[in-house]
Each structure stands twice: as structure tokens, then as C-alpha cells.
Ligand SMILES: Nc1ncnc2c1ncn2[C@@H]1O[C@H](COP(=O)(O)OP(=O)(O)OP(=O)(O)O)[C@@H](O)[C@H]1O
């Protein structure tokens with residue numbers, strides 16, 4: 001499960017993570033639940049239907065399969081499976097009853113979404129007919145691009161909510177199964193943060209909530225880190241406004257730029273601003289480290305995230321030890 | 325070449341200060357009219373400023389900074405914040421969420437004579453309760469508020485927070501104690517959610533399914549469509565549970581007795597935003613998603629005849645040496661690397677190239693927005709190195725918005 005404050009890069013990080021986990025012959029399912037077709041966009045594809053589709057080939061062979069879970073479709077699938085009532089489902093849809101149901105009881109929507117994702121975790125090869133416990137799992141890993149921190153605990157603790165809803169029906173059953181998988185050691189909840197105060201705070205809060213709920217916290221991923229271009233001692237001095245303008249001017253002159261002196265003092269201010277930014281980022285990093293979870297970092301890539309950039313991010317994760 | 329918002333020449337003490345708002349746009353960027361923030365804040369006809377925009381762009385920061393600046397211009401201002409960062413809330417003395425404006429203690433140099441700042445954090449549930457209490461007799465109000473469905477509706481329904489911000493605004497305006505009310509809007513992915521909230525909530529509360537549940541006897545129409553009412557409610561209770569349905573039913577019947585059609589109320593609340601005493605400010609950051617959202621929002625405001633004052637472009641980036649292009653700088657950096665030595669200068673040139681590249685990409689985005697909306701006045705706020713969480717930083721953001729310290 002990949003959570004974090006809105007806009008921190010959950011979708012991007014989830015996709016990069018899936019690529020790393022699939023590398024060298026793995027099979028990974030990447031799931032999104034917010035109906036935004038973020039995965040299709042990221043992998044440069046047409047909107048995904050409610051269907052598992054291969055979207056990328058991982059390094060060294062291996063595949064990433066994507067699924068955009070839609071609560072309505074999941075409900076239809078569900079009603080058909082348990083009640084054999086396809087037509088009734090269609091009537092419900094026509095009256096907007098599905099929307100209505102998931103609106104008055106948001107927990108139901110969450111159960112449908114997590115239910116689908118966790119089913120894929122438990123699924124074994126050979127389909128439903130294969131009762132063999134030793135059949136290999138269909139996926140080596142399932143990566144869920146989860147809702148943001150504000151909603152993650154509620155989203156995952158589906159059971160508590162549903163207990164009050166449908167006490168005995170199959171939805172309850174569905175919720176229990178999902179919950180068992182979510183609570184098991186097979187599941188970890190990771191948090192994406194940016195090197196800024198609010199996203200870091202949200203990661204810390206989310207982590208605390210997840211711990212409190214008895215779920216397994218995973219790693220903290222610090223995303224969009226600006227890699228320092230200067231050695232630490234130079235940065236430290238620059239943070240306090242001490243930049244060797246003379247050396248800078250000499251350099252600019254050597255590069256045959258006009259007005260080296262004026263430019264040196266302008267650039268010195270840019271160096272100071274960079275040093276302050278790096279300093280602020282390190283402060284956030286220290287705070288996140290103190291949370292006691294393994295940390296991963298991804299650099300800020302200017303120019304947007306296309307499939308190529310996604311692979312570069314995945315390579316960074318792989319280099320930090322992310323593997324099946 | 326990668327862009328890099330690392331260099332923040334907007335930070336204190338840099339030459340790229342707020343008094344140079346017109347960072348050179350791209351070569352073809354049309355001249356953008358400048359949003360005159362102080363004129364807006366001093367205009368006695370303007371009673372409400374609503375800050376809208378997509379998530380995380382700086383709506384709360386802008387609302388608070390404007391409130392502070394209004395106080396500095398001698399006005400009695402109140403800011404309704406929705407989700408201030410903890411430290412920002414603390415700096416304004418907002419420790420509890422009690423849904424009532426509290427005075428913000430300002431150092432003498434912050435407020436002009438007669439000026440003051442109040443702030444409150446919106447408690448959507450409390451606001452909803454207040455509406456119920458104001459309209460229902462105590463017994464019925466209790467009944468409604470005890471209903472589990474009402475509780476989830478008032479505590480976390482999509483659209484409730486947005487709608488309650490509007491209701492709270494209405495309340496404060498009626499009380500009439502303030503010259504200017506600043507409204508921060510809830511964190512949502514899309515700025516449009518704010519405008520859509522009343523309709524969404526109204527439509528839900530007056531929707532046909534909820535009617536059907538409330539008064540099953542009057543629903544012949546459903547039978548005509550070939551679906552038995554019993555079948556629909558039966559399926560619904562299989563999905564959500566019979567208790568939830570029963571709660572919804574009893575909520576609807578008591579709520580109806582109090583409000584009649586809720587949709588009408590919601591529409592009235594919405595229309596109040598159209599009055600000329602309201603000024604919308606769209607907040608954006610120079611990133612493609614946010615700018616696109618802002619453009620949608622501007623168009624929607626026009627379509628709904630909502631008064632738009634302008635756009636705040638927050639977190640813009642400039643460079644210290646504007647005349648040194650990204651290309652030149654990178655070439656010079658490569659030259660130094662070839663020569664060897666000059667490590668500091670090479671790094672500085674590399675940094676500058678990143679910054680200039682980012683500046684150019686931002687300028688291109690702004691240029692695109694300006695060609696689509698040439699009359700939209702814009703105020704810019706440079707990105708700061710650190711988050712904005714004290715009054716001093718808020719004042720600097722206000723200075724950037726107003727193009728310098730307030731002239732009183
Ligand atoms: N390491 C990175 N370098 C540069 N840009 C990045 C990086 N990671 C993410 N982004 C960009 O940041 C933006 C937000 O990323 P993304 O959509 O993955 O976030 P999210 O957390 O899923 O957002 P939401 O909360 O809206 O679902 C996107 O434009 C993405 O391309």
C-alpha cells in the first residue's frame with residue numbers, strides 16, 4: 001500500500017515500486033482505486049477498463065499488470081457472484097442506487113475496493129478450480145496506489161465500519177477476508193513524503209495511525225529530493241551567506257562570461273538559496289529518520305514524469321535495495 | 325537539462341523581490357495586467373474575498389496573508405481557515421477548533437489604526453449543527469443530531485465541508501461585524517469542487533432515491549420503470565445493511581420537516597456568492613496541472629456569473645542573474661569542467677542553468693494562461709525557501725501580493 005499526502009507522488013512511486021518488484025522475471029499487479037486513470041496516464045495508455053492489463057515490461061524481463069478498480073463494477077461483479085443477479089445490478093445502476101449506496105455508506109465502497117485488491121494478493125494460478133494450496137500465487141506482489149494519508153486508516157480498517165453495516169451478509173464476509181490480508185504480514189503500508197514540512201507531518205501522522213490500527217508500517221519514501229551540487233562544507237557556509245565570490249568571479253572569467261563580478265554576486269545568492277533549500281530538506285530528512293522506518297529517496301526530475309523517467313526512478317529504488 | 329526549484333531567489337534578502345512582479349515572461353507572453361491587491365482590500369464595496377484553487381497551491385496561506393495585510397491597511401478583517409498547517413494555526417493563536425472568530429494578537433507594527441485581524445478554523449460539523457439548531461425546535465434538533473446518518477453526513481460527506489464554508493460565510497456576513505471576510509476553501513483535488521458542493525449536497529438530500537426511502541408509498545413512478553420499490557430497497561439493504569437504511573429514512577423525514585427542500589437553501593447559499601460584494605481569487609502554482617485547473621475555474625466563474633478579482637500565482641521562481649540564459653550557463657559550466665578547477669563556479673552555473681530553465685518553463689505556462697485569459701489580473705508570490713508558518717512570513721507573502729509594504 002502506498003499512501004502519503006496528496007500530490008507527493010504516490011501514484012508515481014507506486015508505479016516505480018511495481019517496476020522494481022517486477023524486475024528480473026517477476027509479475028506485479030499495480031492497482032489504483034480512485035477512478036482517476038492515473039496509471040493509464042503514467043504509462044501513456046488509453047484509459048484502462050476494469051480488467052488486469054499488462055502495461056510495462058520490467059528490466060531483465062518481468063511484467064507490471066495494471067488494474068483500475070471501480071467500485072461500481074466491483075459491486076456488480078460481487079452481486080453476480082453471490083446472488084447471481086446481473087439484472088438486478090443493472091436496475092440498481094439505472095436508478096443510481098450504487099452511487100447512492102456507496103455515498104450513504106462509504107465503508108461499503110472501501111470494502112469493494114480493498115476486497116478486489118486483496119483478492120489478487122491471495123489468488124493462485126489455475127483459477128478458482130485449482131484448490132491446490134501449493135499452486136504458485138498469480139502475482140509476486142500487488143502494489144496499491146492507496147488513498148492519501150487523511151483517509152488511509154479509514155480505508156484500510158474497513159472491518160470496523162462494515163461491522164455496523166451488513167452484520168452477516170456476504171459483504172461482511174468479503175470485508176473479513178480483505179481485513180485478514182491487510183492485517184497479515186503480507187501487507188505493509190508505505191508513506192511518500194516530500195522534503196517539506198506538511199507532507200512530512202502527514203507521513204508521520206499516517207504512520208502513527210497505521211501503527212495504532214495494528215497494521216504493518218512499511219518504509220518512508222522521500223520523493224522529489226533536490227540533489228546537492230556542492231560539497232557539504234561549501235553548502236554549510238553558503239547557508240549563512242558565505243560564498244567565495246572572488247573564486248566565483250575567477251571561474252566566470254575563465255568561462256569567458258561578461259561582467260563576471262556582477263554575475264558572481266548574483267550567482268552567490270543563488271548558491272545561498274540552494275544551500276538553504278538543501279539545509280531545510282536535511283532537517284525534514286532527519287525528522288523522518290526519527291520515525292524509525294527504513295527510508296528510501298527519489299530525486300526530483302525536472303521536465304515531468306514519462307515512462308522513461310519512471311524507469312529511472314525505479315532504477316533508483318532498485319539501487320537502494322528494493323527487490324522481490 | 326532539469327529544472328530545479330531549489331534556487332529560491334524569492335527568499336528574503338534577494339534582489340528578486342516582490343517589487344519586481346513582472347518576471348520577464350516568455351518572449352511571446354502578452355502583458356499581464358497586475359492585480360492591485362491593495363485596491364481590492366481597500367475597496368469598501370468588497371466584503372468577501374474567496375480564495376479557491378486546487379490542492380496545496382497556497383489557498384490558506386493566501387487567505388491568511390491577505391487578512392493580515394487588510395489589517396495593516398486599517399481594515400477589520402476575519403479569516404475563515406479550513407485546514408491551516410499546525411504551525412500557521414498556532415502563529416495565529418488558533419489552538420482550538422471552536423468555530424468562532426478569535427482575535428489574532430498582532431504586534432503594533434502589523435496593524436494600522438483601526439485595523440484588526442480575527443481568525444477561525446471551520447468546524448463543519450459544528451456549523452451544520454448550528455443550522456439545524458437554528459431551524460428546528462430543540463426536540464427535533466436533538467433527534468436529527470442523534471441520527472447516525474446525520475452524524476456521518478455532517479462529519480465527512482463529500483461536499484459538506486465546502487458547503488459549510490459557504491454557510492459560515494453567510495452567517496458572518498449577517499452578523500456584520502467585519503469589513504472584510506476572507507474565506508479559505510477546503511483542500512480538494514479540484515477547485516471546482518467548491519462551486520459544485522451546494523448542488524451536490526442539495527441533489528443528494530433531495531434526490532429521488534432518498535425520497536423513495538422516505539416515502540415508499542408515493543413512488544408509483546418507480547414501478548412504471550419496471551422495478552419494484554421493494555426490490556430496490558431490498559438490494560440496498562443487502563449492500564449497506566438494514567440499519568443504515570432505517571437511519572437514512574428517519575433522518576430524511578425529520579430533516580424534511582425542518583427544511584422542506586434542501587436544494588433551495590443550497591441554491592440560495594450559492595447565489596449569495598454572486599453578489600458584487602464578493603471577490604474570488606484563484607490561487608495557482610506555475611505547474612501544468614494547477615494552471616489548467618485554474619483556467620477551468622476562471623471559465624466556470626464566468627459561466628456562473630461569479631465576480632472574479634484575479635489570480636494569485638504562488639511559488640514562482642526567478643533567478644539572481646536574469647540575463648544569463650540556461651543554455652549559456654550550461655555551456656559555461658561545461659567549459660569549466662573541461663578546463664578543470666573552478667568547482668564552485670561550475671556548480672553555481674549548473675544551479676543557475678536549472679533555475680533559468682525552471683523560470684522559462686514557468687514563463688511559458690504563464691504565457692499560455694495569459695493568452696487564454698488576457699484580461700485576468702495576476703499577482704505573483706515568489707517561492708520561499710521555507711514554509712510560511714509565522715506572522716512575519718505571512719506579512720512577506722502579503723508584501724509580495726501587494727507589490728511592496730502597505731502604504732498607509
Ligand atoms: N521524483 C519526481 N520528480 C519530479 N516530478 C515528480 C516526481 N514524483 C512525482 N512527480 C510529479 O509530481 C506530480 C504528482 O505526482 P503523483 O500524481 O504521482 O502524486 P499523487 O500523490 O499520486 O497525487 P494525488 O494525491 O493527486 O493522487 C506529478 O506531476 C508527477 O509527475
Ligand SMILES: Nc1ncnc2c1ncn2[C@@H]1O[C@H](COP(=O)(O)OP(=O)(O)O)[C@@H](O)[C@H]1O
Pocket residue numbers: 197198377378379380381382383384385386407408409511638639705706707708709710711712713
Ligand atoms: N510562496 C510560498 N513559498 C513557500 N512555501 C509556501 C508558499 N505558499 C505556500 N507555501 C507552503 O505550502 C504549503 C501548502 O500551502 P497551503 O496554504 O496550506 O495550501 P492550500 O491551502 O492551498 O492547501 C504550506 O506548508 C505553506 O507554508
Ligand SMILES: [Mg+2]
Pocket residue numbers: 010011012038145
Ligand atoms: Mg495519485
Ligand SMILES: [Mg+2]
Pocket residue numbers: 383384385406407408508509510511
Ligand atoms: Mg488549505
